[in-house]
Every structure is written in C-alpha cells, then in structure tokens.
Amino acid sequence: MEILIKNGFVFDPINHINGERMDIAIRNGKIVDSVDESSAKVINASGMIVMPGGVDIHAHIAGSEVNAGRLLRPEDHAKDVEPKTPITRSGVGYSIPSTFTTGYRYSRMGYTTVMNPSMPPLEAKHTHEELSDTPIIDKATFPLLGDWWFALEYLSRGQIEECAKHIAWMITSTKGYAIKIVNPGGLESWGFGKNVESLDTEVPYFNITPREIIRGLCKVNKMLNLPHTIHVHTNNLGKPGNFATCLETMKCVEDLAVDEKPVIHITHCQFCAFKGEDWRTMSSGAEEIAKYVNNRSHVTLDMGQVIFTDTTTMTADGPFQYTLYELSGNKWVNHDVETETSSGIVPFHYRRKSYVHAVQWTIGLELALLIKDTWKIYMTTDHPNGGPFTSYPRIIAWLMSSQARKETLKKVNPRARSKSLLPTIDRELDFYEIAIMTRVGQAKALGLKEKGHLGVGADADVAIYKINPELTDPSKDYKLVRKAFERAAYTIKSGEIVVKDGEVVKHVEGATIWLKIKTSSPIEVSEDIKRRFREYWTVEYENYPVSEKYLAISNPKEVEASI
Amino acid sequence: MEIVKAVTCPVCGSLCDDIEVVMENGKIVDVRNACAAGAAKFLNYNCEHRILKPLIRKNGEFVEVSLDEAIRKAAEILANASYPILYGWSSTSCEAVRVGLELAEEIGGVIDNTSTVCHGPSILSIQDVGIPSCTLGQIRHRADLVVYWGSNPWSAHPRHIERYTAFSEGRFQKSTWRRYLAKIRALIAKKKLERAFKRIFFKREISVPPHLRYEPPPFLERKERKLIVIDVRRTKSAEIADYFIKVEPGKDYELLQALRMLIRDQEIETDKVAGVPVEYLEEVADVMVNCDFGILFFGVGLTMSGAKMRNIDAAICLTRDLNMRTKFVIMPMRGHFNVTGANVVSTWQTGYPFAVDFSLGYPRYNPGETSVVDILLRGESDASLIIASDPASSFPKKAVEHLAKTPLIVIDPHMNVTAQIADVVIPSAFVGIEAEGTAYRMDHVPLPLKKIVEPPEGILPDEEIVRRILVEVRRLKGIGGS
Incomplete structure (x- = not known):
C-alpha cells in the first residue's frame, strides 16, 4: 500500500527538518522518496504537524507485575471502560489498562513504539504473551539483570567476560532488548527483607557492592555492543536525599564513556532527585542533577513526571514498594523471583495539596526544563508510577507553556510552590524539541535506527497532529496543543493507517523487537548454566527460554558482540 | 525406546517440569519423576471414559455426528443465546483461554473459571489488601519456616514439599528430609515399644504418645528449617510436620487474629483459641517472628470454610504484620494445573481474573x-459452554438443574457427569500430552506444555475447537474476518 502525506509541517530532527512544509511518501511499510500520487492514498496534512511515531522509552505495559497490578485494582478499571467495536476488542483502563486498550490508547496519541522496562527473566514468557496481545505498537522489553546471581557471582570474581557471555545468553533466550538494573544489590538483599543504603554497601552473601554491579554491567553492555545503554533505576529511589545517590551513580561510570557517547540511562529521574533529610524537609534536587548533566555527555535521562491523579505504582524495587506501603497504608503486592529479582505494587494517589507530591511534580518539570539539551532527557511518567501514559499530552502542554505551568502551580501546595524553581523558569519548548523529547531522542538512545525519523528507509511509523504551528501559539493555546496530542489526526503504523481523528480504524499486530547476540563461544556458556540450573531455579533448562512462537510478530536484531 | 525429557506435568498447580516420559512405538510406556497423580495421568489418560466422537443429543439420545456438525450446532446455540455462560478453563492451556475470551466477548456472554468455587475468595482478599508473595524457588533457597494452613500437599500436591519447600535444598537452606527420616524411624520404634508394653501389661491404657499431644517440640526454637501444618484434621502432611496445630473446624479466623495479636505483642485474655492453648500459640508466634524467611501456604481449607474471604484477609494481614519484624510471604495452593493461567490471561485481556461479564460490550x-x-x-x-471442567459434580444441585435445563455444550476429553447431561459434546485432546500450550504454576511462573503423542484421529485441542466455534459464530452473525 502506498500513502502520500501532503503539505504537512514536518518535524524530523534527525534529518534537521524543523517544521518545513513537505510531503512524506510511504510504500510497503517504509518511507520512500516518492510515490505515484494518482494511485497512492493521499492524506491532506496541510495545517497539521507531521512527526515520526511516538517512542516511549519506559512504560510498564506488560508482564507479571503489571498484571498483578491489574488484578489488584478492579476499582481502577470500573471507572474507565472501552466497549468492543466492530474493529477493536474491549478492555478497561485506567492506570493499568488491559493489553488491547494499551495498544489502542498509545496509537490514538500517535505513539507507535513502547519499551517495557522490567521483565523478570523467569517470567519472560508471560511478558511476551501480553506484548503479543498488545496491538498496533511495536515493543521491546528489558530483562532485569542487576541482581541475577550469575551476574553477581561473576562480577564479584572480576570475570567480566564470563559475565558478558551469560548476559548475552540471557538477553537472547528471554527475547530482551537491553540490560535493566533496578536498585542493584537491593533486590537480592530484599530476599531477606533488607536493602542496601549506598553504592558502597556490600550485598549480603555476595561480596559485591552496587557500584561494582553498575560498573560491571556497563562494561558488559559495551562488550556486547548493545544498541541501548544500561537502563538504571538507582539505589535509594524515593527517599529524601537520594539526589546524591543519583549523582554518584552517574559519576561512577563517567570514565567508561568513549567519544562522548552515552553509557548510562537514568530512568524516571524525578524519583531519585529528592533533597532533604526527611519528608518534612524534602525538596527538589533537580538543579544539581541538571547542572551535572549539562556538563556531561555520557548520560541520558527520562523524567518520570508525576501527574495529580490516582494511579498504581509498580517497580521491581521490592524494598521501595514496601516503604511506600508503610507510608500510604494501601494494599500491597510483593513478588520476589528466585535468583533474579523482586517486585512490588502499591496503589497511590498524588494529591495537589500534599507538599511532597507537589514537590515531586515540580521536580519532573524542572529536570526537563533545566537540562538544556533535549537529546538528553525524555518525556515519561514511568507509566503507571507517576501517572498513566494517557497524560503525556498534559505534560507536553506544561513543557510548551509557562502559563500552563502557572495555572497548575496556583492549585498546588503553597509551601511546595514557594520553594519551587518553576516560576523562575521561562523556558518554553517548541514542537521541534517536543519531537525530540517524545520520540526522536528516545529512538536514538535506544539505538532504533529505523525509528524516530522520516528519512528514506525508515519504518513508516508516522503521527499527524491537527495543529498548525504557524497559527497557534502553544504558549497561550496550550489547551489546543494538549487536545491535538491526545487524539492524533492520523497514526500510521508500518505503512497502514491505524488511527484517524483519534479513533482506531484498523487493528494490526505490532512487532516485538529483540536482540540476537552473537558471541564467539555460546555453547560453553549454556553448559555452565545447564550445570547449575537445577540448583538455582525450580524449572528445567529446556523450559526456560522463550521461543519465537510467543511473539505475534518477531523482529530480531542481530548484534555482533566483541567477545 | 525414546525418552522425552523436561515434560511439564498437567495435573496440579505445582506444575513439575522435570518429568521424563518413556515412549515406545509412539505410546507412553513409563513415566519418571512424576508423583502417583502425574504418573496416573500420563499412563492412563486413554481410559474407557474417553469420548472419541462428537455427540449431539437428538430426541433425548446421544447421536454420533461429524465435528463440523457439532461445531455448527454449538455455534448456533451460542449465537442465539442472549446471556450464555462459558465456564471451566482451568485444565486447559492459556492459548485456549485467550480464544475463549474472544468468543465470550463476541457473544456478549459471561466467562468464568474454576477459581469461582476454589480460590475466588483468595482473589477477593488480594483485591482488598494485596499479597506479599514470591516464586517457589525463593522458598527453596531461603525459607526457614514453612507453614501449610488448610492444605494437604502430601496428598494434593505430592511433590510440593520435595521440590519447593521443606525437603528441597537451596542456597541458604538445607533440606530437612534426613530429620524427617529420623523422626519416622523413631515413631516406628516407639510404636513397636508400645505394642510390646501393651502385650506385657495386657490392655492397660498407656499415656498418649508425645506426637499426639499438641505441645510445640523444643527444637522449634532452633535456627533451622521448620515445617508447621495447621489443619482441622491430622493429615498425611501433618504427620511429616515438625509441629501440627489442630484448629477447630470453622475457627481459622479466630486463630489467625490471635496470631496477629501475639505478633503485635498484645495480650490474649483467654486460655484457648480455636481449641489451641494460647501458650502454644505464643511459641508459634515467636517462631514466626524469629525466622529469617517465612512462608504461609494456604489451601481450600481456608478459602472455603467459615469466614471464607475474611480468613484470607486475616492470613494476608498476618503476613503483612510479620513483615514489620522479618521477611514473610504467603501463597495460595492452586489446584488445577492452569487455574493460575486462566486468571492471568483473563486479567491481562479484561482487567479481571474471573467472573467477567461481556453482556454490556465491555x-x-x-x-x-x-x-x-x-x-x-x-x-x-x-x-452454557463448559470446557475442561465438570461443574455438574461440584456445583450446587439447583445450579446444575438450570445447567441441564438450558442448552449445554461440553468440550472435554472424558464423558464426565456434565457431558452426560449435555446437548452437544465435543471431545478434545489432552493438553500437555496430546497438544502443546502454556500453563502458569501456582507462583505465576509460565511453563510450556509439550505435545508428546498424537491425539486420536479427528480429535482437536481445546484451542482449535473454540476457535472453530468462534469462526462459526461470526459467520452466523454475518461478521467477516478470522
């Protein structure tokens, strides 16, 4: 099928196109130079914005913890339902939508690629089954490897190459995409109900520190030539004073960077940018973090913006979720996974009038606005931890309009307001920068070469928004901007029109992107793993890997490791 | 002779995946590593109760028909119904459940699985208070205190203790099977002695042997792996436990709340709770608080007796309280091999684990x-469509009467009680033996089910049958597509 998108204002930062009026041609799911106008389906995009399809670097949309969250919260679903239509399956929202609804809602906002950032390797099949039931969008998933016994043992003995081979085996056999590290060392300690306090606290029984885990896996990442950096959820997340841990984490891999390339991604940075001694004195550490990031090039971040709403928090950080349960007294799910990781879930309501929640809200926006280079920080809510992904258009409005920020600031806790830097920040992002923060930068950080741009040969994932950058001043008309980004005029996925005027018009399956890592000696590794398999896990070696039949559409990327 | 290794056993929620099946000429001749229940299924699945042809009831009698006709009839019944129910799903693959949900949505029916009469109350409690849990390997490696409450794993999940809990050996915990053997030997010796005594002193009553008194044994205080069983009767599992607490039937809730009080250092101003002396409970509470990693497994004895879901509320709250002092987790002992999977799939597609009603379109x-x-x-x-389940033998009589009164479709390998009152019976293959698929263990670990042998000619897996019915329903309703 051929499509011609005519006369749109194109924002394609990778190809340095900033709002030029031009045509985009699509054939067989790819962007091409030109198509025959008489036979192609022509979309008149005049007066509209054309961008690459949205890319989300961090959203919990599938897998055992997400599903445990769904099970935990019938009250969350009953208020937000999606009836079946002749085209789409039914489902429910709100903060943890069912799989079909997740795919539809993302595509209705013009998003076409989403990263599911935490997969317990033992339960990888579950994650992939759910991803296969998540329509339209392409997805990838990151196995949790920061507390895996094999990794800890090899790293503590300094056998970095051995560790790399095992990680390669793990990513390939669980169909993962990147190395996810959550509270390194802390999750293993949580096995006995403990945590680690700093980067240099020794992990009980394993003779290793979080610093060594992060550095080790960062080196492994480089040895394996993985497209994305290590994806790190820092220690001490969600604790006052943790901005120091966050800075320490970024610093600890500074020397491993080559050619100004990023080597670490700090995810949902808002949650690890708290200053202060306790919850009373807690304040924003965004300035310090922004200052550090502005002077370095080895780190990328995502926001983890908080939205004032009722949501469901879920992370692999078991001890953090326990603290949150103690703080809130809400219902609490914990799920530890043998030899690998843990996880926890607590429903949570962010309130405007709460001092801490309001400070959290300001931190996210401060980070996004104080970090000068939009290629370094990406827009996320750490869905659903800061709020559901459906609130992205609201964040876009806040980023593009200081007036929008002021409107919300007026309503938040006065003490938080008076302490915030936000009123002093005039910066307003333009559509070009928004394109970078919501898709292009994320695709680049993930090493997805065929996504995040509209050059010839790119995947034909395109979002068209009904807003005219020449006639609209986002600073004043932020409500229009928000509306436009809530309901894409068109979403094109792999060359097919899937959304029109904010409604799904076609149900297609999305692909699962995973890495096939080639190392020099794969057989040796599996022998070692096989030998210890029955000791470590309660399943058989043959039953552990995820076969390709679990993927609705499999999109393997071959990676040549340098070991 | 050929040996198929790493086969997942499609019987109970323990989902042992280390089964070795010995094949000869395409037939199963032996099974290794399996428990009695597992072996029985692998060796005898092709029994005389197997249905080999689709059946339709005509004039009150079953008539053999072609598969196409049976499927057409089933689709007609479902497409013409205004409020159909689709029930079962716990002894089939996740893949079949996925199609089942699509069918339920298409016909605007209600889809429910067997948790509704089993661990449904557990799910309701989880929705009330959450659940601190873990995978079974975590218990093998770390748990130094294992409690089974209202469940009898020795008989119902025969390899559970050996593979995952007291008798398994983990990184931080040793197996206790030696201690168990020593205990058994001592018991046998004691019995012999008693018999000898009886013979000498004729029929004079002797005192109750210590293992039948309810005093906690002194070694409960020691730092080593311990097994406690709490139940209304002395089950086989209780026999192997280090300590058995006999709770009065229906009084589990009191006992749980008493333990919660003791763990919070509150005084209980009575001598006995649920038939157990408070001083003994105090010792148990001490053991719970002082363990490094404790686990409470609970079965239908807790979910379906007395206060039902309030029992589970109390049990989960007890676990939560214990987490203030140590690490403690809790896990339901799921029965059918894929009842967890039925909950999991239903939850990711609809947001709800069971009892999902599509009659309003969502x-x-x-x-x-x-x-x-x-x-x-x-x-x-x-x-009604009943699949991989036999509600006629477990539902209340009045419910079964209505089931029989309305058109009833049964998909099952066996001529079970429900099939006997059905209008359409479609035989299916045994998933995990004759068909592949995925199942979820009780701790939510997904495992592949293997196809080892070919099903009898013309017999399809559940997934395929339901899909065909769905296609036929759509054809009848004039909807195109797959």
Whole structure:
C-alpha cells in the first residue's frame, strides 16, 4: 500500500527538518522518496504537524507485575471502560489498562513504539504473551539483570567476560532488548527483607557492592555492543536525599564513556532527585542533577513526571514498594523471583495539596526544563508510577507553556510552590524539541535506527497532529496543543493507517523487537548454566527460554558482540 | 525406546517440569519423576471414559455426528443465546483461554473459571489488601519456616514439599528430609515399644504418645528449617510436620487474629483459641517472628470454610504484620494445573481474573452477580459452554438443574457427569500430552506444555475447537474476518 502525506509541517530532527512544509511518501511499510500520487492514498496534512511515531522509552505495559497490578485494582478499571467495536476488542483502563486498550490508547496519541522496562527473566514468557496481545505498537522489553546471581557471582570474581557471555545468553533466550538494573544489590538483599543504603554497601552473601554491579554491567553492555545503554533505576529511589545517590551513580561510570557517547540511562529521574533529610524537609534536587548533566555527555535521562491523579505504582524495587506501603497504608503486592529479582505494587494517589507530591511534580518539570539539551532527557511518567501514559499530552502542554505551568502551580501546595524553581523558569519548548523529547531522542538512545525519523528507509511509523504551528501559539493555546496530542489526526503504523481523528480504524499486530547476540563461544556458556540450573531455579533448562512462537510478530536484531 | 525429557506435568498447580516420559512405538510406556497423580495421568489418560466422537443429543439420545456438525450446532446455540455462560478453563492451556475470551466477548456472554468455587475468595482478599508473595524457588533457597494452613500437599500436591519447600535444598537452606527420616524411624520404634508394653501389661491404657499431644517440640526454637501444618484434621502432611496445630473446624479466623495479636505483642485474655492453648500459640508466634524467611501456604481449607474471604484477609494481614519484624510471604495452593493461567490471561485481556461479564460490550466484574454459580442459581443464563471442567459434580444441585435445563455444550476429553447431561459434546485432546500450550504454576511462573503423542484421529485441542466455534459464530452473525 502506498500513502502520500501532503503539505504537512514536518518535524524530523534527525534529518534537521524543523517544521518545513513537505510531503512524506510511504510504500510497503517504509518511507520512500516518492510515490505515484494518482494511485497512492493521499492524506491532506496541510495545517497539521507531521512527526515520526511516538517512542516511549519506559512504560510498564506488560508482564507479571503489571498484571498483578491489574488484578489488584478492579476499582481502577470500573471507572474507565472501552466497549468492543466492530474493529477493536474491549478492555478497561485506567492506570493499568488491559493489553488491547494499551495498544489502542498509545496509537490514538500517535505513539507507535513502547519499551517495557522490567521483565523478570523467569517470567519472560508471560511478558511476551501480553506484548503479543498488545496491538498496533511495536515493543521491546528489558530483562532485569542487576541482581541475577550469575551476574553477581561473576562480577564479584572480576570475570567480566564470563559475565558478558551469560548476559548475552540471557538477553537472547528471554527475547530482551537491553540490560535493566533496578536498585542493584537491593533486590537480592530484599530476599531477606533488607536493602542496601549506598553504592558502597556490600550485598549480603555476595561480596559485591552496587557500584561494582553498575560498573560491571556497563562494561558488559559495551562488550556486547548493545544498541541501548544500561537502563538504571538507582539505589535509594524515593527517599529524601537520594539526589546524591543519583549523582554518584552517574559519576561512577563517567570514565567508561568513549567519544562522548552515552553509557548510562537514568530512568524516571524525578524519583531519585529528592533533597532533604526527611519528608518534612524534602525538596527538589533537580538543579544539581541538571547542572551535572549539562556538563556531561555520557548520560541520558527520562523524567518520570508525576501527574495529580490516582494511579498504581509498580517497580521491581521490592524494598521501595514496601516503604511506600508503610507510608500510604494501601494494599500491597510483593513478588520476589528466585535468583533474579523482586517486585512490588502499591496503589497511590498524588494529591495537589500534599507538599511532597507537589514537590515531586515540580521536580519532573524542572529536570526537563533545566537540562538544556533535549537529546538528553525524555518525556515519561514511568507509566503507571507517576501517572498513566494517557497524560503525556498534559505534560507536553506544561513543557510548551509557562502559563500552563502557572495555572497548575496556583492549585498546588503553597509551601511546595514557594520553594519551587518553576516560576523562575521561562523556558518554553517548541514542537521541534517536543519531537525530540517524545520520540526522536528516545529512538536514538535506544539505538532504533529505523525509528524516530522520516528519512528514506525508515519504518513508516508516522503521527499527524491537527495543529498548525504557524497559527497557534502553544504558549497561550496550550489547551489546543494538549487536545491535538491526545487524539492524533492520523497514526500510521508500518505503512497502514491505524488511527484517524483519534479513533482506531484498523487493528494490526505490532512487532516485538529483540536482540540476537552473537558471541564467539555460546555453547560453553549454556553448559555452565545447564550445570547449575537445577540448583538455582525450580524449572528445567529446556523450559526456560522463550521461543519465537510467543511473539505475534518477531523482529530480531542481530548484534555482533566483541567477545 | 525414546525418552522425552523436561515434560511439564498437567495435573496440579505445582506444575513439575522435570518429568521424563518413556515412549515406545509412539505410546507412553513409563513415566519418571512424576508423583502417583502425574504418573496416573500420563499412563492412563486413554481410559474407557474417553469420548472419541462428537455427540449431539437428538430426541433425548446421544447421536454420533461429524465435528463440523457439532461445531455448527454449538455455534448456533451460542449465537442465539442472549446471556450464555462459558465456564471451566482451568485444565486447559492459556492459548485456549485467550480464544475463549474472544468468543465470550463476541457473544456478549459471561466467562468464568474454576477459581469461582476454589480460590475466588483468595482473589477477593488480594483485591482488598494485596499479597506479599514470591516464586517457589525463593522458598527453596531461603525459607526457614514453612507453614501449610488448610492444605494437604502430601496428598494434593505430592511433590510440593520435595521440590519447593521443606525437603528441597537451596542456597541458604538445607533440606530437612534426613530429620524427617529420623523422626519416622523413631515413631516406628516407639510404636513397636508400645505394642510390646501393651502385650506385657495386657490392655492397660498407656499415656498418649508425645506426637499426639499438641505441645510445640523444643527444637522449634532452633535456627533451622521448620515445617508447621495447621489443619482441622491430622493429615498425611501433618504427620511429616515438625509441629501440627489442630484448629477447630470453622475457627481459622479466630486463630489467625490471635496470631496477629501475639505478633503485635498484645495480650490474649483467654486460655484457648480455636481449641489451641494460647501458650502454644505464643511459641508459634515467636517462631514466626524469629525466622529469617517465612512462608504461609494456604489451601481450600481456608478459602472455603467459615469466614471464607475474611480468613484470607486475616492470613494476608498476618503476613503483612510479620513483615514489620522479618521477611514473610504467603501463597495460595492452586489446584488445577492452569487455574493460575486462566486468571492471568483473563486479567491481562479484561482487567479481571474471573467472573467477567461481556453482556454490556465491555468487561464487567462483580462476583456474586457475574459469577456463574450465582447466575445459574438465579436461573438467568440461557445457554452454557463448559470446557475442561465438570461443574455438574461440584456445583450446587439447583445450579446444575438450570445447567441441564438450558442448552449445554461440553468440550472435554472424558464423558464426565456434565457431558452426560449435555446437548452437544465435543471431545478434545489432552493438553500437555496430546497438544502443546502454556500453563502458569501456582507462583505465576509460565511453563510450556509439550505435545508428546498424537491425539486420536479427528480429535482437536481445546484451542482449535473454540476457535472453530468462534469462526462459526461470526459467520452466523454475518461478521467477516478470522
């Protein structure tokens, strides 16, 4: 099928196109130079914005913890339902939508690629089954490897190459995409109900520190030539004073960077940018973090913006979720996974009038606005931890309009307001920068070469928004901007029109992107793993890997490791 | 002779995946590593109760028909029904459940699985208070205190203790099977002595042997792996336990709350709770607080007796309280091999684990209203599809009567009680033996089910049958597509 998108204002930062009026041609799911106008389906995009399809670097949309969250919260679903239509399956929202609804809602906002950032390797099949039931969008998933016994043992003995081979085996056999590290060392300690306090606290029984885990896996990442950096959820997340841990984490891999390339991604940075001694004195550490990031090039971040709403928090950080349960007294799910990781879930309501929640809200926006280079920080809510992904258009409005920020600031806790830097920040992002923060930068950080741009040969994932950058001043008309980004005029996925005027018009399956890592000696590794398999896990070696039949559409990327 | 290794056993929620099946000429001749229940299924699945042809009831008698005709008839029943129920799903693959949900959505019916009469109350409690849990390997490696409450794993999940808990060996914990053997030997010796005594002193009553008194043994205080069983009767599991607490039937809730009080250092101003002396409970509470990693497994004995879901509320709250002092987790002992999977798939597609009503076009969940037993008791449904389950032998009589009164489709390998009162019977292959798929262990670990042998000619897996019915329903309703 051929499509011609005519006369749109194109924002394609990778190809340095900033709002030029031009045509985009699509054939067989790819962007091409030109198509025959008489036979192609022509979309008149005049007066509209054309961008690459949205890319989300961090959203919990599938897998055992997400599903445990769904099970935990019938009250969350009953208020937000999606009836079946002749085209789409039914489902429910709100903060943890069912799989079909997740795919539809993302595509209705013009998003076409989403990263599911935490997969317990033992339960990888579950994650992939759910991803296969998540329509339209392409997805990838990151196995949790920061507390895996094999990794800890090899790293503590300094056998970095051995560790790399095992990680390669793990990513390939669980169909993962990147190395996810959550509270390194802390999750293993949580096995006995403990945590680690700093980067240099020794992990009980394993003779290793979080610093060594992060550095080790960062080196492994480089040895394996993985497209994305290590994806790190820092220690001490969600604790006052943790901005120091966050800075320490970024610093600890500074020397491993080559050619100004990023080597670490700090995810949902808002949650690890708290200053202060306790919850009373807690304040924003965004300035310090922004200052550090502005002077370095080895780190990328995502926001983890908080939205004032009722949501469901879920992370692999078991001890953090326990603290949150103690703080809130809400219902609490914990799920530890043998030899690998843990996880926890607590429903949570962010309130405007709460001092801490309001400070959290300001931190996210401060980070996004104080970090000068939009290629370094990406827009996320750490869905659903800061709020559901459906609130992205609201964040876009806040980023593009200081007036929008002021409107919300007026309503938040006065003490938080008076302490915030936000009123002093005039910066307003333009559509070009928004394109970078919501898709292009994320695709680049993930090493997805065929996504995040509209050059010839790119995947034909395109979002068209009904807003005219020449006639609209986002600073004043932020409500229009928000509306436009809530309901894409068109979403094109792999060359097919899937959304029109904010409604799904076609149900297609999305692909699962995973890495096939080639190392020099794969057989040796599996022998070692096989030998210890029955000791470590309660399943058989043959039953552990995820076969390709679990993927609705499999999109393997071959990676040549340098070991 | 050929040996198929790493086969997952499609019997109970333990889902042992280390089964070795010995094949000769395409037939199963032996099974290794399996428990009695598992071996029986692998060796005898092809029994005389197997249905080999689709059946339709005509003039009150079953008539053999072609598969196409049976599927057409089933689709007609479902497409013409205004409030059909689709029930079962716990002994089949996740893949079949996925199609089942699509079918339920298409016909605007209610889809429910066997948790509704089993661990449904556990799910309701989880929705109330959450659940601190873990995978079974975590218990093998770390748990130094294992409690089974209202469940009898030795008989119902025979390899559970050996593979995952007291008798398994982990990184931080040793197996206790030696201690168990020593205990058994001592018991046998004691019995012999007693018999000898009886012979010498004729029929004079002797004192109750110590293992039948309810005093906690002194070694409960020692730092080593311990097994406690709490039940209304002395089960086989209780025999192997280090300590057995006999709770009065229906009094579990009191006992749980008493333990919660003791753990919070509150005084209990009575001598006995649920028939157990408080001083003994105090010792148990001490053991719970002082362990490094404790686990409470609970079975249907807790979910389906007395206070039902309030029991589980109390049990989960007890676990939560214990987490203030140490690490403690809790896990339901799921029965059918894929009842967890049925919950999991239903949850990711609809947001709800069981009792999902599609009659308004979107998923709705209100157990008590949308659960099949209640629908049947109110006589609201006008057709039913039962798959991989036998509700006629477990539902209340009145519910079964309504099931029989309305058109009934059964998909099952066996001529079970429900099939005998059905209008359409479609035989299916045994998933995990004759068909592949995925199942979820009780701790939510997904495992592949293998196809080892070919099903009898013309017999399809559940997934395929349901898909064919779905296609036929769509054809009848004039909807194109797959």
